Amino acid sequence: MTIQRREFIAAIGSGAAVGLAGCTALSGDDGDDGGPEISGETLTLTTTTSTEDTGLLDELNAPFEDRYGVTVDTVAQGTGAALETARSGDSDVVMVHARSLEDEFIEDGYGINRRDLMFNDFVIVGGPDDPASIASSDDASEALNAIADSESTFVSRGDNSGTHTKELELWADAGIDSETHGEWYVDVGGGMGEALNRASELDAYTLSDRGTYLSMHGNITLEILVQGPVEDGPESLMNPYGIVAVNPDAHDHVNYDLALAYIGYITGPEGQEIIENYTTEDEQLFFPEALSEAPNFQQYVPEGWSASDDGGNS
Template identity: 75%
Template sequence: MTIQRRGFLAAIGGGATAALAGCTALSSDDDEEAGPEIEGETLTLTTTTSTYDTGLLDELNAPFQDRYGVTVDAVAQGTGAALETARNGDSDVVMVHARSLEDEFMENGYGVNRRDLMFNDFVLVGSPDDPAGIDGSDEATTAVSAIAESEAAFVSRGDNSGTHTKELAIWDAAGLGPEDFGEWYTEAGQGMGEVLVQADQQGAYTLADRGTYLSMRDELGLEILLEGPIEGGPALLMNPYGIVAVNPAVHDHVNYDLAMAYIGYVTSPEGQAIIESYTSNGEQLFFPEALSENPNFRQYVPEEWDWNESANE
């Protein structure tokens, strides 16, 4: 299945000029009234290594910090670790990219007021000599099957991150699992940047989010051998990001007010425009998703949420 770039972006609703749905940033009229109450406070944001390594957070957080006189303490972890930190009450808000793990976090009562934030996609990268011959594959499952069959070196994040979760889902869709992995398969237990460097050193394949790969491309000898849906590749490689506030009813010490102000800011026209305009080496790394003329209200609840059952409870 391929999706043309223009049609794909239109279908996702990534334009930053559409109407705002859900949370809104504090308006300029509110600044004088709200500012003194939060000035000097710190918001702890646990997030993925991809948003941190690409430099996006520096660009995104600076206007928010300047406007309200606060500090955003961004802690870069894999998605699983970021959610675990929040589950323990050591974070105010989480920005991650593994919907199944986000859903579990919300279903267990730890997260509230989730919003779709942005997306990019995953790509399979490897050395130009491509020992498994995956260049030209139409499906991610075909590509990973070829890697396993040829026993070509593959470096996995191996850290319960969003990227690792997606990688395991691809292997599973191909009918493969840990019992099929041999010495050719390495679990690095590292962030995306470190894994790309390791794969480059070993001449190995790895699954990477497009943003981190593009931000490091000039430092690597790796090439994209299977594109994601942004460039016409399989939809299985889609990579959506969400943002969730930690539930103050579970952890009453979290800075819920500041978390909601931050969610409002990053999903506002201003925040979404910053995401849309952020580039590395002339390449757009992330595509805004919070604004749409036809809002997706399922973003607020787990994907498998049974609306009828909830209404009858």
């Protein structure tokens, strides 16, 4: 199903303050409202390389920093590494894109108050020669099988990132054991930018999030050969992002108040509008997900969770 570019809920209008739920008890200046003083504090955000490489975070973080007089220290890693940093207590909030890893993080007690944030999609890109003849395929599994059967070079991030996690899922869906790839499978063990540059050098295929590809495509020789659902491609290439506060019960030194302020801002009307309007060469890179006429309340808990899973105490 085609994903339409979403408009904001008109009813929100000028009521931007409602999007700052969790922020209303905070003061950026003198704390006269009775809330905790946060001016001068630092929020550590661990996130994916895609949100950093596209430049989106610079646009999102500046208004938040100005409003509260704080600093957002962004640490860009793969999703797995970002969550591991948070598990160690070295992060206050996590913005990632691998729901299975997010669910594990929450189930293990390290994350709390997860929110859907935004989405884009994954695309399979490659050189113009397209030796596996996958151009315009509407089936990701067929495309990957064609790449494997022809032993055409494929570059993998290999870094336990959200993109790498999705890639492994796609190989499994295609019935191909990722442990038995031959020499045609190149593992770079790095970020999305590194994988795209390497694939361009090798005239190879790779899986990329659309946002990073669009932000780099003028400097590489790769083309989109298999589209994701944003452009009528298979739903298996959907790429949702979530944001999760680190649980202060797991690490009592984390800046939970500031993390909630940030989550409130980034999922509220102002943050969502910045996401909606952020483009590269007139191409929208991400699509806001937090504001919805039909909210998905299951977003707050791991997929498949029920009250009986913890004795009904939640």
